[in-house]
Amino acid sequence: MTGTEILEAEIALAVNGTERRIPIGWTLADLLASLELEPRTIVVERNGTIVRDRASFTSLALAPDDVIEIVHFVGGG
Amino acid sequence: MAHADLLSPTTLTDPQPLVIAGREFRSRLMVGTGKYASNAQMVEAIEASGAEVVTVAVRRVDLDRSKDEAILHHLDPDHYFLIANTAGCYNASDAIRYARLGRAAGFNEWVKLEVIGDQQTLLPDTTGLLQATKTLADEGFKVLAYTNDDLITALKLEEAGAVAVMPLASPIGSGLGMLNPYAIRTIKQRLSVPVIVDAGVGTASDACIVMEQGVDGILMNTGIAAAQDPVRMAAAMKGAVEAGRHAYLAGRMPRREVAVPSSPTTGMLGT
Numbered sequence: 001m002t003g004t005e006i007l008e009a010e011i012a013l014a015v016n017g018t019e020r021r022i023p024i025g026w027t028l029a030d031l032l033a034s035l036e037l038e039p040r041t042i043v044v045e046r047n048g049t050i051v052r053d054r055a056s057f058t059s060l061a062l063a064p065d066d067v068i069e070i071v072h073f074v075g076g077g
Numbered sequence: 078m079a080h081a082d083l084l085s086p087t088t089l090t091d092p093q094p095l096v097i098a099g100r101e102f103r104s105r106l107m108v109g110t111g112k113y114a115s116n117a118q119m120v121e122a123i124e125a126s127g128a129e130v131v132t133v134a135v136r137r138v139d140l141d142r143s144k145d146e147a148i149l150h151h152l153d154p155d156h157y158f159l160i161a162n163t164a165g166c167y168n169a170s171d172a173i174r175y176a177r178l179g180r181a182a183g184f185n186e187w188v189k190l191e192v193i194g195d196q197q198t199l200l201p202d203t204t205g206l207l208q209a210t211k212t213l214a215d216e217g218f219k220v221l222a223y224t225n226d227d228l229i230t231a232l233k234l235e236e237a238g239a240v241a242v243m244p245l246a247s248p249i250g251s252g253l254g255m256l257n258p259y260a261i262r263t264i265k266q267r268l269s270v271p272v273i274v275d276a277g278v279g280t281a282s283d284a285c286i287v288m289e290q291g292v293d294g295i296l297m298n299t300g301i302a303a304a305q306d307p308v309r310m311a312a313a314m315k316g317a318v319e320a321g322r323h324a325y326l327a328g329r330m331p332r333r334e335v336a337v338p339s340s341p342t343t344g345m346l347g348t
Contacts, residue, residue, distance in 0.1 A: 016137045035140055041149045042138060043181045050181045071178050073148040076134025076164050077109030077298030
């Protein structure tokens with residue numbers, strides 16, 4: 001967390017190691033949409049647990065201090 | 078396609094196709110997707126290699142420019158059998174975490190398991206590897222375990238539930254070829270699960286010699302991607318793997334320390 005004041009209507013959370021602020025009430029689907037990510041090609045881990053059910057993205061409300069990891073497949077051997 | 082002329086297969090068929098964990102594969106050559114100059118080049122090289130199994134890595138999405146890196150924007154998962162690796166993991170728990178993420182990506186429960194023990198040589202941490210193999214096999218993963226050329230570790234990996242054991246020819250990315258043919262042959266002779274040599278193949282002759290040991294297949298990445306012309310090298314590797322396989326099946330002639338003439342010694346002029 002930085003020392004900057006958090007607006008009342010926002011929460012702070014970590015996304016891929018970087019702090020982000022999002023409006024209160026945002027779901028995981030809202031976050032992914034704001035990042036222009038297609039749920040089909042990514043995997044999300046929330047606080048160390050994989051969010052397996054992609055259909056739940058639209059109902060999963062994000063909470064303050066959530067640690068979100070968004071991964072995908074890249075080139076490798 | 079510029080190299081379409083390189084794609085013609087040999088006319089010989091393999092009497093025993095590669096089968097791992099009950100699944101039959103159309104090629105004994107497996108390829109990675111790293112280090113290519115461009116995605117277009119990668120796609121063309123993989124096509125030229127004839128490989129069905131293609132390995133990928135699991136990484137954080139770069140939130141500023143995700144479109145470039147995402148392998149699924151370039152490779153059709155219906156055409157290739159994509160297997161996630163755990164490259165870059167230095168302990169069992171990280172490797173397990175990456176394997177689970179790879180499975181959640183939704184294609185299959187197969188994983189090319191790497192637990193690296195040393196940054197300079199990228200040699201495996203076999204203790205962590207065994208531990209992760211056991212855990213993941215218990216969770217239903219089909220584990221292809223990247224290991225060194227040590228027979229005892231290979232036997233333990235098989236016992237731990239690996240569906241294939243992948244001993245190295247030489248260190249990852251080294252291109253040194255097969256350093257210990259005896260070790261590779263011994264592992265192949267003693268294991269029941271398929272043996273896929275992974276890492277170290279630098280050119281077509283390396284691949285051919287590896288296949289001549291009787292192993293079930295080869296996985297390579299840098300040997301193709303770091304060639305001057307990766308697409309042509311991919312086609313060369315395809316031919317080399319097939320040639321080496323057929324040479325193994327054909328059974329080579331015995332080595333002799335003395336010459337034996339190929340032409341008749343009788344009927345010479347003036348006799």
